[in-house]
Amino acid sequence: MNPETDTRSRILATAREMFHGRSYADVGIQEICVGAKVQKGSFYHFFPSKQELVMAVIDDMAEDWAHGFVAEAFDQNLPPVERLDYMIDAAYYWQKAASDIEGRMPGCLFGNLALEMSTRDDVMRAKLNAVFDKARDRFRATLDEAVQTGALAPMNTEATGTAMLAYLEGIILLAKTRNDPDVILLLGPAIKTLRIETSQ
Amino acid sequence: MNPETDTRSRILATAREMFHGRSYADVGIQEICVGAKVQKGSFYHFFPSKQELVMAVIDDMAEDWAHGFVAEAFDQNLPPVERLDYMIDAAYYWQKAASDIEGRMPGCLFGNLALEMSTRDDVMRAKLNAVFDKARDRFRATLDEAVQTGALAPMNTEATGTAMLAYLEGIILLAKTRNDPDVILLLGPAIKTLRIETSQ
DNA sequence: CCTTGACTTGACCGACCGGTCTATTATCAT
DNA sequence: ATGATAATAGACCGGTCGGTCAAGTCAAGG
Numbered sequence: 032m033n034p035e036t037d038t039r040s041r042i043l044a045t046a047r048e049m050f051h052g053r054s055y056a057d058v059g060i061q062e063i064c065v066g067a068k069v070q071k072g073s074f075y076h077f078f079p080s081k082q083e084l085v086m087a088v089i090d091d092m093a094e095d096w097a098h099g100f101v102a103e104a105f106d107q108n109l110p111p112v113e114r115l116d117y118m119i120d121a122a123y124y125w126q127k128a129a130s131d132i133e134g135r136m137p138g139c140l141f142g143n144l145a146l147e148m149s150t151r152d153d154v155m156r157a158k159l160n161a162v163f164d165k166a167r168d169r170f171r172a173t174l175d176e177a178v179q180t181g182a183l184a185p186m187n188t189e190a191t192g193t194a195m196l197a198y199l200e201g202i203i204l205l206a207k208t209r210n211d212p213d214v215i216l217l218l219g220p221a222i223k224t225l226r227i228e229t230s231q
Numbered sequence: 232m233n234p235e236t237d238t239r240s241r242i243l244a245t246a247r248e249m250f251h252g253r254s255y256a257d258v259g260i261q262e263i264c265v266g267a268k269v270q271k272g273s274f275y276h277f278f279p280s281k282q283e284l285v286m287a288v289i290d291d292m293a294e295d296w297a298h299g300f301v302a303e304a305f306d307q308n309l310p311p312v313e314r315l316d317y318m319i320d321a322a323y324y325w326q327k328a329a330s331d332i333e334g335r336m337p338g339c340l341f342g343n344l345a346l347e348m349s350t351r352d353d354v355m356r357a358k359l360n361a362v363f364d365k366a367r368d369r370f371r372a373t374l375d376e377a378v379q380t381g382a383l384a385p386m387n388t389e390a391t392g393t394a395m396l397a398y399l400e401g402i403i404l405l406a407k408t409r410n411d412p413d414v415i416l417l418l419g420p421a422i423k424t425l426r427i428e429t430s431q
Numbered sequence: 432c433c434t435t436g437a438c439t440t441g442a443c444c445g446a447c448c449g450g451t452c453t454a455t456t457a458t459c460a461t
Numbered sequence: 462a463t464g465a466t467a468a469t470a471g472a473c474c475g476g477t478c479g480g481t482c483a484a485g486t487c488a489a490g491g
Contacts, residue, residue, distance in 0.1 A: 038468080054347050056256030059272065062448060070470050071450085077468090081449065135350050145408040146346045147254050152337050160408055193405065194398075194418045198425075200400025208345040208360055217427075218394045224426045225398075227418070238438080260479060270440050271480085275436095280481065 039077045044204050051140045052133060055147055059107055084143070086158060093162050094142050100125065101170045111177035112223060115170075115195070118219045119219030122199065127212040131173045138207035163196060170231045190227040194206050239277045247288045251340045252333060255285055255347055269289045285344070286358060292340050293362050300325065305369050311377035312423060315370075315395070319419030322403065327412040338407035342400045363396060370395045390427040398422050 033174075045067035049058040060081055064074050079085040104117040110203035130136045141162050151155035170192030177183040199222065245267040249258040260281055264274050278284040304317040319343035330336045337343075341362050370392030377383040399422065406414035 053350055056254065057351060059447075072452085072471070073469050075450070108296065123441080137350065138346060142404055143346045146338060146343045146404060147256075149251055149408050149410065150337065151257060156408060156410065163405065163408060190417060191421070193414075194402075194421045197401035197405045197418055198394075198398045199401065200404050201397035201399065202394075204342055204346060204400050204404065205363065205397045208349050208356060208358065208363060210349065214393075217390060218397055221391070221394045221425055221427045224424055225420045225421055226424045259477075262475080272441070272482085275440055275480070 038067075038069055038073055041085070042074060042077060043091055044083055047140075048094060050085060050088055051092075051143070052135075052137045055144060058089075062092055082152065086155065089141070089144065089155075089158055091160065093165070097165070100171065102218065103172060110201040111173045111180065111184065112182050113225050114173050116220065118199070119222060122203065123212055123219065126203070126206065126215060130210070130212050135208050136212055139203045140178060142203060149194060150176075167196050169193045180224045186228060187200070187227045187229045191225060194225045194227055195222050198225060234271075238273055242269055242274060242277060243291055244282070246284055246351070247292060247340075248284060249287060249290055251292075251343070252329075252335075252337045257345060259287075282352065282355070286355065289341070289344065289358055289362065289373055291364070293392065298397050300427050301366075301369065304373045305373060310382065312372050312382050312405045316421050317424060318399070318421065319415065322399065323412055323415040323419065325404065327405070330410070330412050334414060336407045339400060339403045340402060367392045367396050385425045385429060391425060394425045394427055397424060409413060 038227065042063065046058070046063045049063060060071065064071055067074075078087065090159070093140045100121040101118070104121045105114050105158060106117070109117065123223075126136050126138070141159055143153065145163075149159065167189070171188045174183065174186070174188040174192055178185050178188060199219075202215055202218045206212055241248070242263065246263045248260070249263060249266065260271065260274060264271055264321070267274075277384075278287065301318070304321045305314050309317065326336050326338070341359055343358045344355065345363075349359065354408040367389070371388045374383065374392055376384070376390040378385050378388060399419075402415055404416045406412055
């Protein structure tokens with residue numbers, strides 16, 4: 032309804048989809064404006080710069096992510112170890128869906144931006160780091176619970192959680208390079224085998 | 232000596248360093264020419280386009296890679312499982328050295344390019360895939376040997392090798408985002424815990 | 432000597448980049 | 462109705478992009 036919110040969110044949604052499917056450098060403001068059916072002046076009314084836009088996109092995606100399938104995958108009602116499988120499945124179906132529609136795997140927006148931008152923009156790097164830290168915390172909390180319930184032997188849950196996040200990003204990277212979501216299904220379940228022991 | 236070879240290899244070396252430290256889109260031909268002390272015309276005498284240049288860079292780096300520290304890390308005289316640790320160490324020292332010089336972690340050129348370009352250029356994607364396949368084969372051969380000598384229980388060595396490659400790329404991605412090579416040291420050793428069983 | 436062809440020089444091209452600016456319109460409180 | 466402000470429109474800016482091209486330089490072969 033609210034026209035201002037509508038325009039802004041249309042820009043945000045269009046930019047998000049384009050940045051996700053391609054890259055920061057490859058997507059121009061002009062193109063986003065056309066896609067969102069907005070004029071340049073309107074764009075710069077809502078966003079001061081391209082870099083501020085992509086920061087907003089990161090926030091937007093992180094929000095959806097945390098409240099969307101990640102929240103489901105890390106559902107507290109599930110046994111901890113099963114949540115890991117759910118997370119893999121969620122990643123697979125997401126990439127699979129995007130791949131079926133667009134014909135190519137977009138991969139993980141955060142991973143994509145991290146590799147493209149973190150040598151160029153420290154502010155963005157910090158933001159992406161924060162997103163990764165939150166994801167790691169989800170893993171860690173799950174592992175903590177698994178250890179507490181005795182489902183898993185004691186370990187360094189923080190380091191192992193980080194390792195699992197790294198593995199997930201690595202799988203998505205490889206799957207994107209092969210343009211084949213099935214790689215996620217093949218490699219994903221092994222995430223449960225990762226372990227970093229508590230240092231003595 | 233040979234001036235033609237010298238000019239070409241100077242372009243190649245400059246481009247490689249710049250592409251590795253930044254990104255494909257962020258580095259311009261002009262900038263490469265200045266860095267290599269070459270004129271634009273000379274550049275286009277040796278390389279028909281920017282995309283052909285980066286393909287040559289990938290080949291160049293892959294060559295160095297295979298004959299450099301990867302060859303050492305996968306030294307046949309080492310016990311198979313130790314080679315995995317060597318590989319991690321090699322990755323760490325490489326990134327650490329680059330980080331100390333440049334102040335920021337460049338990450339893996341192949342991983343960087345894969346995420347930036349694989350939705351845009353299928354030829355490059357295929358080339359990067361081939362590089363990854365070779366790396367996976369190194370892992371697989373090592374695992375095969377470890378299984379044969381009884382150091383590791385039988386498993387799906389191809390899938391596990393792929394998983395290890397994915398994990399390595401994921402670790403480097405995370406380390407780059409944190410701009411901290413030590414992440415590789417912290418997470419790296421867990422590569423040995425990865426396992427994908429032979430499907431029944 | 433003269434020709435050939437690899438190599439170099441640097442001006443030049445159209446397209447597009449992110450971003451600015453002025454003018455106009457829609458909205459709404461007074 | 463009016464004045465302030467939010468929002469939109471779209472022409473415009475300097476700069477840079479990848480790439481082209483005509484004009485040379487120069488060493489080797491005949």
